[in-house]
Amino acid sequence: MPGADGIPLVPPGLGLEDIQEGSSTHKIKPDTLTIPVLDSTRVTFGPGFEICQLVTGFESRQIFIERLPPDVTSTDLTEELKGFGEIIAVYLPERLREGATNLTARVTFSSHEEAAQAALTLNGESLFNRTVSVRLSSVKSTSLGKGTLRDGDVLLEIPVAQKIAYAGYNTAEEADKAIALANCTELEGSWVTAARHVGLPSIGLFNVRFQGLPPSLKREELTRYGRNEGVTMERLKYESLPNALKCLRKLLEGFGELLSLEIPPGPYKKGVVRGWARFAAARVADNFCRKNSGRTQGWLGDQKLYAHHIRSIAYTLPPDVFDVLEPEIRLLRLFFQESVRGVNIDAVDKRSWLAPSAPVVVKLSARDMPTLTRLKTAFEQLLRGEKLTGRDGEIIWEDFFSLHAGIAFLDVLQKNHPGTMLNRDPRRRTITLFGPADKRAMLGSAILAKVAALRSAKIYILQLPPTIIGFFMSADLLKLQQELGHENIWIDLSKRLLKVRGSEDAYKAAQLAILHVQDPRTRSTRPRSAACPVCLTEVTTPVTLNCGHSWCKACLSLYLKSAIDTKVFPLTCLGDGGRCSHRMPLRIAQELLSPDDFNALTHASFLAYVHTRPSEFHYCPTPDCTQIYRTAPREAILQCPSCLTRICPSCNGEYHENRRCQAEIDSEDQRLFEEWKASHDVKPCPGCKALIERSAGCNHMACTWCNTHICWVCLKTYEKADDVYEHMRSVHGGIGL
Structure with missing residues (x-):
């Protein structure tokens, strides 16, 4: 993959974390790499880990x-x-x-x-x-799918338009038969329930109460559930649901911009019609609920309307991904519903009637932002999957998985573990697993077994003559690595050993390479290597940059790792006594560093970039939230993509709904104070900056705080009062009174 040194850093095929609905495509320079450093924050690094572009999670095009x-x-x-x-x-x-x-x-x-x-x-x-x-x-997340926040939604609950009737029966059997025929059935679009009734009205020996009957139902029509001894009906609260919905819409529109009102078709169970209203602004939704929920409405026959301000996030998932995650999503829904009131996870799956490839929309909803934030965090953990790690937590990766054989191995493994999915990312040198925990564990175990087999394969050891080590470290080693695989051959310089992992054929290939290097005709054409810029000795295990300077592999690795602590970027070659300005290619760092160290280096560059620009970047005010945002216009309202906190760009604190920003108040107070100072002849002392008001007398002032003597006309200072008077007479023509 050539970059600044001839190998371009191009991203691999889209992985799970790269799937975004409506995402745009950008031309990627061959010597740059774009990766997420925070959830929703993407940084493009150039050679030397210099930041070429930073797009925060608050920004959207x-x-x-x-x-x-x-x-x-x-x-x-x-x-x-x-x-x-x-x-x-x-x-x-x-x-x-x-x-x-x-x-x-x-x-x-x-x-x-x-x-x-x-x-x-x-x-x-x-x-x-x-x-x-x-x-x-909504900003794009680095997680799978695209979460769209909706905070202007209101869940509405109104009683259905229904008749309630009481019927009497001579025997318990007749009453129970009527209940069985009527209970939980649909009648003319209404959902009917029936149960034994004790008390008034009492019509027969055994009475049944019918609820949810159509408003137009007549008394004699109850005989459909069996012969009765008489029927009594309660007075209708209101007669027409369509008319009630018209009144509801009018009420909603009176509070602010209403984007939509959605009422699903009946039948409506439990005597309640549930629907959704969507306002353009969260404050309108909150105001509507505060003033109307739990209050009686005349158009409902003096029954109560209930309204709940619901915050929600909708994610669009590819169907195959949803199928893998669905068991985990179901468990997450049950956990939250049992522990938190007013929380739900709904999946809208349109594949059965739209198309098999239609995406599935997963909607998270809660009644307050902190709960929605918790739900979002847990759900996006499912979307991010589980990185394959070892027992001590280190990220597991073998270069074998970058080869065709390794890719084929993972493809077969996934097919043999239905209900799971894996993402192989050679760029980040990680394997991510998706699916239920038990199936994920089985898939991970199979991959770890392969890694263990690779690491425990038979290793052949060949002694290298001292005279050929330097020659063997360049093209000969590269050629052998290309033939046998980079992960299967390496050199132990301290003991002058060449180690080969694999079959006897690999061992023989390494022997032939050594014989080739020992050939005098081959050695005579090889130039002598220069000293390493770090240790200033003969280069061992050389890494040569395009600028022509060769480094010891260990020295270069140490140099790269040290930047994690020093945070001085961009990283350049130290050749020519530190005068070389050639920037370190990213692909060299990827090859030399472990995935954890490479990630730490990119994060160090990111932090250095942000911390040196305090006027441009700010941290989210929520404790423990690591998101950053750029300075924005005073009129804007920012929303953190991680914790969903709304932020005021004027004071950089939480957005203060329905009250003035403290920064605006301070600015207004400062303006009024400046006007007051100008009208009352108030000036700051040139020495200690204490404010002084001149009410009368000459233009000689003495600060009571620092004892500085001041000419009030030009604010020039003197140590003695006599010097001030002399100055006022010679420069200003008098002392002034």
């Missing part, structure tokens, strides 16, 4: 424009929005739902700044003669 006319086209939108910046793509749904009058478009800009400015400017403004709602899209 996409906006959603809602409430557009249904006939608007992508060309129309591109023309209308081009003033905000370069538009990369415009997505419009292929078809609208029948009767829909509003269209939602997704627009991708070339940068986050352009998208943010468009969202701030257009939200609530007129576009194509419509007042539109514009928002930045």
